[in-house]
Amino acid sequence: MDIKLSFRGPKLAARWNSRMLKLLILAGLFIGVASGCGTPRPAWERRLLERIPITVQKDKPTLFQVRVRAKTNELRLQCAPELWQTLTNGGVDQITIQLVSSSKTGAKLYAMHPGSPLGRFTNSPDIQFLCQILGERKGTATVQITFPDGPDGPSPAAIIVTKYPDKTRALLGYW
Numbered sequence: 001m002d003i004k005l006s007f008r009g010p011k012l013a014a015r016w017n018s019r020m021l022k023l024l025i026l027a028g029l030f031i032g033v034a035s036g037c038g039t040p041r042p043a044w045e046r047r048l049l050e051r052i053p054i055t056v057q058k059d060k061p062t063l064f065q066v067r068v069r070a071k072t073n074e075l076r077l078q079c080a081p082e083l084w085q086t087l088t089n090g091g092v093d094q095i096t097i098q099l100v101s102s103s104k105t106g107a108k109l110y111a112m113h114p115g116s117p118l119g120r121f122t123n124s125p126d127i128q129f130l131c132q133i134l135g136e137r138k139g140t141a142t143v144q145i146t147f148p149d150g151p152d153g154p155s156p157a158a159i160i161v162t163k164y165p166d167k168t169r170a171l172l173g174y175w
Helices: 008-034 081-087 167-172
Strands: 048-056 062-068 071-078 094-104 108-110 127-134 139-146 155-163
Touching: 048 062, 062 071, 062 127, 062 155, 081 094, 094 108, 127 139, 127 155
Parallel strands: none
Antiparallel strands: 048 155, 062 139, 071 127, 071 155, 094 139, 108 127
């Protein structure tokens, strides 16, 4: 009497595992494609670190606090194009930007050229470049901006802090 042993268990498990693997790969691809199919965000928004609501007014200093990162960050002003026009009536060289205090030593403002094309993303009419800030990691800095021209009453605006990409990523187009 011969007894035939059936050894189908591992083969069945191997087939089931390969089918499951194929299904998981397809599901992953579908999720990846579906999540990438939206309206792409503007480049400055992909690099957004912080948005600080402020009010601007003629000859009144505006103080705000920024979290300082280890690398260079750009400070920008987001406001209506008409408000920017009003703020710069006397010329952008009249705008003063100062570092009032910093929680860590070494923080500094530089490239202070409000409205200049120095900023990486100047294609948005409601976002204007102000300056760049550099400091030690996990610190805070208080910055003061004074506009000699502008509206007599307070007008809403926002300070946009964006990360500044390294040169390699910028050349490759990764923001």
